[in-house]
Amino acid sequence: MTSTETFYEKLKKWLDNFITGSGYTNITTGYITGELQFLVFIIILSVFFRLFSVPLAIILLIFITAFALYFAPVIKDVEKENMNDLNRVLYWMVIYFAIIIAITLWGG
Amino acid sequence: MIESISNLWSIPLLVIIPMLTAIIVNFLYDKAIKPIAISSAIIILIISIISPYGYHWFCGHPALNPETLTFTFNPNIFGYKLSLEFIFGPLQHIMIFISSLILLFCVILSTIGLTKHQGPYIALLFLLFMSSAIVIMVNDLYHLWIAVEIGSLIVVGIAAASGTSISHKAALKYGLFSAISGAGLAVSLALVLGLTGFSNISDAIMYLKQFGIGEMSTVLYIAFGFFVLSWMYAGGLAPIHPLKSEVYGASYPHGTALLQAQSKLMLVAIGIIMLRLFGMLPFVKEVMIFLSVITMMIGVIMALIQIDFRWIIAYLIISHSGFVTLGIGLGTQEGLIGGIFQAVNDIIYMTILLLCCEALFYFGGKTSTKEAYDIAKKSPFIATATILGAIAASGIPPFNGFQSEIILIQACLKEGLPEIAVLILMVSVTTFIALLRGIYRIFLKPPELQDQDNSNVDLPKVLIIGIIIFIILSIIIGIYPDIVLRFIIPVVKEVLSI
Amino acid sequence: MTEVTIQLLGFIAAAILIVVGMGGMLFLDNLIKKIIAFTLLSDGVNLLLVALAYREGGIVPILLPGMSIYDFTSRAILIFPAGIVLTNIVIGVSTTAILVALVIMLYRRYGTLKASVILKGERR
Numbered sequence: 001m002t003s004t005e006t007f008y009e010k011l012k013k014w015l016d017n018f019i020t021g022s023g024y025t026n027i028t029t030g031y032i033t034g035e036l037q038f039l040v041f042i043i044i045l046s047v048f049f050r051l052f053s054v055p056l057a058i059i060l061l062i063f064i065t066a067f068a069l070y071f072a073p074v075i076k077d078v079e080k081e082n083m084n085d086l087n088r089v090l091y092w093m094v095i096y097f098a099i100i101i102a103i104t105l106w107g108g
Numbered sequence: 109m110i111e112s113i114s115n116l117w118s119i120p121l122l123v124i125i126p127m128l129t130a131i132i133v134n135f136l137y138d139k140a141i142k143p144i145a146i147s148s149a150i151i152i153l154i155i156s157i158i159s160p161y162g163y164h165w166f167c168g169h170p171a172l173n174p175e176t177l178t179f180t181f182n183p184n185i186f187g188y189k190l191s192l193e194f195i196f197g198p199l200q201h202i203m204i205f206i207s208s209l210i211l212l213f214c215v216i217l218s219t220i221g222l223t224k225h226q227g228p229y230i231a232l233l234f235l236l237f238m239s240s241a242i243v244i245m246v247n248d249l250y251h252l253w254i255a256v257e258i259g260s261l262i263v264v265g266i267a268a269a270s271g272t273s274i275s276h277k278a279a280l281k282y283g284l285f286s287a288i289s290g291a292g293l294a295v296s297l298a299l300v301l302g303l304t305g306f307s308n309i310s311d312a313i314m315y316l317k318q319f320g321i322g323e324m325s326t327v328l329y330i331a332f333g334f335f336v337l338s339w340m341y342a343g344g345l346a347p348i349h350p351l352k353s354e355v356y357g358a359s360y361p362h363g364t365a366l367l368q369a370q371s372k373l374m375l376v377a378i379g380i381i382m383l384r385l386f387g388m389l390p391f392v393k394e395v396m397i398f399l400s401v402i403t404m405m406i407g408v409i410m411a412l413i414q415i416d417f418r419w420i421i422a423y424l425i426i427s428h429s430g431f432v433t434l435g436i437g438l439g440t441q442e443g444l445i446g447g448i449f450q451a452v453n454d455i456i457y458m459t460i461l462l463l464c465c466e467a468l469f470y471f472g473g474k475t476s477t478k479e480a481y482d483i484a485k486k487s488p489f490i491a492t493a494t495i496l497g498a499i500a501a502s503g504i505p506p507f508n509g510f511q512s513e514i515i516l517i518q519a520c521l522k523e524g525l526p527e528i529a530v531l532i533l534m535v536s537v538t539t540f541i542a543l544l545r546g547i548y549r550i551f552l553k554p555p556e557l558q559d560q561d562n563s564n565v566d567l568p569k570v571l572i573i574g575i576i577i578f579i580i581l582s583i584i585i586g587i588y589p590d591i592v593l594r595f596i597i598p599v600v601k602e603v604l605s606i
Numbered sequence: 607m608t609e610v611t612i613q614l615l616g617f618i619a620a621a622i623l624i625v626v627g628m629g630g631m632l633f634l635d636n637l638i639k640k641i642i643a644f645t646l647l648s649d650g651v652n653l654l655l656v657a658l659a660y661r662e663g664g665i666v667p668i669l670l671p672g673m674s675i676y677d678f679t680s681r682a683i684l685i686f687p688a689g690i691v692l693t694n695i696v697i698g699v700s701t702t703a704i705l706v707a708l709v710i711m712l713y714r715r716y717g718t719l720k721a722s723v724i725l726k727g728e729r730r
Binding site for chain 3: 273
């Protein structure tokens with residue numbers, strides 16, 4: 001078994017994770033595009049920490065990229081977290097509210 | 109702004125005509141509804157065009173000049189007005205004009221399309237317009253809160269009006285949530301009122317600037333937190349986006365056009381008020397930028413994985429709300445101009461897409477991309493219009509989306525935030541991808557089974573006229589952005605000068 | 607040590623009502639209970655506003671004949687919160703009515719009042 005094959009198999013397995021139903025669907029294309037977009041988005045967001053300190057941004061960048069690739073596909077989890085379940089939305093709202101109040105109180 | 113001591117005639121008309129029409133239309137039978145509703149929508153449109161600028165005060169007085177003891181409108185002179193105040197200025201002019209244009213088409217389309225419960229539905233449309241008109245004109249906390257509460261109740265009603273179980277569930281979720289954040293806004297109002305003693309926002313800001321609040325600033329932070337909560341739910345920002353997009357997707361498409369116009373108006377109005385009231389606190393702008401970036405990202409990613417054209421548009425509306433709030437959150441002159449301009453453009457191009465979506469209903473009522481329909485062959489006009497709308501939404505010149513996005517990108521670069529500029533670009537590109545997926549499946553892909561139904565579908569002429577008018581508006585604003593910018597720039601300067 | 611006044615007690619009661627109402631809306635599963643929690647929340651906000659306007663020995667802010675302006679301005683309570691409370695009661699009633707109407711419709715369809723069953727997330 002050469003290394004190329006294993007890499008190919010890994011990639012195939014990764015792609016298979018996206019497929020729901022009968023393989024060829026436009027849902028699959030949406031999921032793959034969404035996955036890549038999400039990866040790029042969080043990489044850009046991690047770069048943001050350069051405003052606080054540059055080394056922190058570099059460490060975060062590496063960690064986030066590694067984690068996102070390791071836990072791929074994350075898009076399914078993203079979708080689940082953005083479900084229209086009332087309790088989930090309320091949970092996120094409470095978290096947001098706590099963060100906003102904490103940040104502003106801390107800053108003041 | 110032209111100032112006069114007497115109250116402006118047009119402001120009460122813009123509030124009372126929709127309200128009266130709603131009451132009358134609610135009780136009428138089918139045939140009488142159409143002329144009354146359409147004529148009052150036209151009257152509102154005319155008023156919004158010809159109205160001069162001015163104030164409407166419920167109580168209070170012009171500021172008293174301490175030296176001469178005469179009344180003055182000069183904002184540089186320190187003095188309280190103590191009034192519940194409505195303002196009709198350039199910003200209100202352009203915003204109310206656009207939303208009354210959408211109201212006119214919505215009303216006509218619903219008189220054509222709806223067969224059951226036409227009266228109450230049109231009444232809700234008028235009340236929705238009224239709440240958005242109030243929220244953009246208001247300059248006191250009391251009416252702001254009332255407009256937001258009424259607005260959210262009407263949104264619940266319009267979502268429930270389409271009558272499916274999905275829409276009832278969406279309405280109930282949004283209703284429960286609006287109950288929480290409406291109470292939150294009332295708490296915030298109470299806290300600001302308790303701190304300053306003024307309900308007029310200009311007075312409250314003047315008090316905070318003049319005397320400071322020292323140790324009590326903690327209370328102001330909590331007020332800010334509750335204010336952000338109501339901002340999030342009125343505009344459907346990040347954690348609320350599943351509920352808001354569900355409301356957009358579950359309503360009739362023409363209703364969604366008015367709903368998204370209302371939510372953009374709310375975002376602009378509440379955002380500017382937050383910037384004026386809390387702008388001097390640390391981390392306020394950062395919180396606003398953070399919320400907008402998350403909204404932009406999550407909205408567009410969720411749009412990518414949708415399979416129904418309506419839900420794709422619903423999530424894109426959420427995502428593009430992030431542009432508006434981003435501009436306001438930046439708090440600079442370019443940022444504010446870009447944000448407000450983006451709100452105007454967004455309303456226009458999303459209306460094009462939503463009216464095209466409405467047209468799909470006449471071809472069998474299915475908007476899912478699971479089945480291909482080949483509608484481009486049946487109606488090349490709708491296919492072309494949808495593609496033009498998609499191009500406008502993704503910020504490609506010569507359409508209007510380009511002009512505001514370029515201002516926003518420049519504002520981000522000037523603030524030293526190139527990452528956000530990159531994000532804006534990416535969201536625009538992804539918008540195009542998300543829309544094109546739907547467009548290809550619905551309009552361009554030939555059906556797998558041979559389509560038996562080749563009968564011609566007659567689209568209502570109003571729908572076609574509406575789409576054409578909004579496309580023309582989009583191109584004109586794209587080529588001559590100064591048409592809109594000359595309304596926005598003086599307002600922005602005034603906001604930042606306080 | 608802060609002096610315990612009626613106003614302070616009012617604020618504390620309002621805070622308790624708001625927290626109980628918020629908690630009920632977040633954690634209770636029954637939709638009718640959620641709506642009842644909302645009415646508690648709304649009452650808490652009303653009490654906060656009323657307590658805000660309270661003034662020791664205050665009078666109703668209506669200028670009656672024979673009352674001197676100085677006396678009136680030094681004793682009248684803040685008029686504004688009263689107006690807000692009045693509006694909040696009306697808005698609370700209409701919100702409750704709409705929510706209950708929707709719950710009735712959904713109950714007929716699903717035969718249950720559990721939010722975790724009716725309002726659970728679904729793939730579109």
